[in-house]
Amino acid sequence: MAKTFAVIIVLIAIASAIPIVMHTWPLPQDISTHGHLIDEQFADTMAEAGISFLASQILLAFFIWKFSSPKPGEKIKTFPGGSMGLVIAAFLLVGTEVLALGVFGAKAWGAVYLTRPAADAIPVQVQAGQFAFYFRYPGPDGRFGPIHPDQISEANANFFGLDTTHDQDSKDDIVAAEFAIPVNREIHLLMHSKDVGHSFYVPELRVQQDFVPGLDLSLHFTATKIGKYEIVCTQLCGLGHYNMKAYLEVKSQEDYDAWIKQQAALQ
């Protein structure tokens, strides 16, 4: 039984590693300027976690195999170096390992979250609500008009509660259900929730951020590949959570300009 169990542990450990080594389910492609930092950090962590996992499981299996059928009269043996050796090993090996992960990981995090958007980044506001995202572009004046919660109306398609009669800044705002952006231009995304918690997750963009009702947050990023990508909600927001999505359309500058013009005409 012990030997069977030891073999099962080894087989499971190897079988678990195969899809990782073979990239059976790889990370989604990266279409952002900052994503390589996350991906490199991911690969480093996978190497360290993978080695720790395989080494520990195989050692566990080996010890079960070897020490489960002692000969009569055999004495117990003590691990060379005893507990202090293992404690020192844990501090030195794992301590160094996690410190390195922490320091390098903080750099990747900082590149995304602790930098400011460039002055010429394109501002876009995204509003999340049960169960849809809407996007607002400031129009030629470069300014967003204020949100009036009491004027939000799904029925009248006034998703942001804009008062275009009285608010000058709102008059040229462009509202869309899709998120079109030009390639290789930095976007400054201003995040607003109208009701409950939601999240903005685009795996390819290496971006995930919760919407916090009552607290407007912002993100900035640059997409590098033209294409259509899904934006999904990752914060449980109610019965339609699974179906709350929109599309990010990364376009060439010309296509983006044409799209903005077309959307402005539709307002």
Next chain:
Amino acid sequence: MHDMSTHAVPHGAPTSFIRKHVFSLDHKVIGKQYYALALVAAVVGMFLSWLMRLHLGWGNLAIPGLHLLSSSGAPGDVMTPEYYLQLMTMHGTIMVFFVLTTAPFAAFGNFFLPIQTGAEDMPFPHFNMMSFWVTFVAFVVMVAGFFVGDGPSLGGWTQYAPLSAIGAAGGPGEGMGVVLWATSIGIFCIGQLLGSLNFITTTLDMRCKGMSLMRLPLTAWAWFITSIMGLTAFAVLMPACILLILDHVAGTSFFVASNLVIGDHVLPHSGGSTLLWQHLFWFFGHPEVYIAIVPGMGIVSHVLVTNMRRPMLSHRVLIYSMGALAVLSYMVYGHHMFVSGMNPVSAIAFSFPTLVITIPSTIIVLIWLGSLYGAKLRINSASLFALGFVSMFISGGVSGFFLAQPSLDIMLHATYFVVGHFHLVMGVAAMFGIFAGTYFWFPKMTGRMMNETLGKAHFILSFIGTYCIFMPFHYLGMAGNVRRYQAFTDDYLIPLIPVHRFITVAALVTGFAQLIFVYNLIYSRFKGPMAPNDNPWEGTSLEWSTATPPPHNNFGDKMPVVYHDPYQYSVEGASSDYVMQTSQEKLTNPHEEK
């Protein structure tokens, strides 16, 4: 340290059926009551997971009879999206609170902590009785959610505000369902606080003559450390639940910000904080992970030592490491909130303690592995589950390397990677600890033996099965598969559905394997062979030096006196390969921690 041998029995042996089996003051009966409650809760929780898995694999599958559970939640026996979320919420809540907290800590701890410390009972038997019965009431209130109004809450076991705080406007179950949820958990906290108080006092004040703190077995230490965490963590969750209830019934706005709009109407709340709930919840929630797993570490260590026929490489280092986990558990909770909108600098501040907590975790694993080296390992159902625990804890632990880092959390947060991680490290590992404890202590608790063949079959199926379920979760998460979705309608998720089907089949098979355990447990309780003696595993701690099952005051007429550290196995020059703590045999070369 007190010498309890001269103390009177705290309460006399009961004579009526009610005081003996229902409203009992005896910690052993209370421990069994907790175990029975956890068993019922585990069966309910597992059943809910089957329903969820079937729905995830085959979305429009009619599950025969499901409409009987809820006609609106499953019209035509097909689960609605909201009912999926309601079952998911109940699965998580029941498993975390009523199984993982209740069984390894409250059930085994109640039964064995006083015995292992050499006490006649806990110091506050009435509080102890109350702790179980309020937990029972909490369970009834929680399950009542299924049968009230539009069903239980759909907000997940974390109940993030403001969805959980805005009442029926949030969706089905978010009105009365949440009130019942918060009431149940609030009551549950009272039970845990009373229990923790008893555990701490028992450990510090009720030890028998000769039982210094370092002579306590690793189980007793694990329960002691857990009870300190319980006292401080549940004391935070309870007021959070009270505030949540007030947001529902008193028109307050603790967790609801101003100007929220639902259905084109502005909600009549203002001034609350969305993130306040998350901070309060996770200040409890992360220690809760260790409340679930540390007792398992204690049980596994205790079972392993007995079956390795040697003490751990270091008793003291294991205790200190479990203590370090407890202290650090309060400093790491923010890793659940990296992308929540809290200050990104605090994400880095929470990241480092989270990475550092891998050090005591690694030390614990290395001590287990190092102790296996050169041991004389006995293989039985209990030791297999203990070794299985070690394997699961390693697997669940290494994925923590990823989730400790905010930069990787950007990719992995709220995906199945997280689900795989916490199920392995907290769920399955803790369950394996419960199984190890059950197979090990069953003879002491009931006087009968469990069937070893069925136990080993249960183990092998559970071990392979849980890996088949939870390892693929990690792959799904890496591919961006979001959790808490009742169906996978996103373009990039559709190709992953076959993996979900594989997981569902594995979950059903593994689930049925648990029925082998339930059968073995119930059959052996009534028809199992009698335990051959009071110490069938040749253990050394105090539970093995008393009768089987132990008498009302645990040790009969003569209170124990302890002469040795807890694990005197394979001591050179001793008369046998184990020397019990109560043995007066003089050892020339004992395993001493002092």
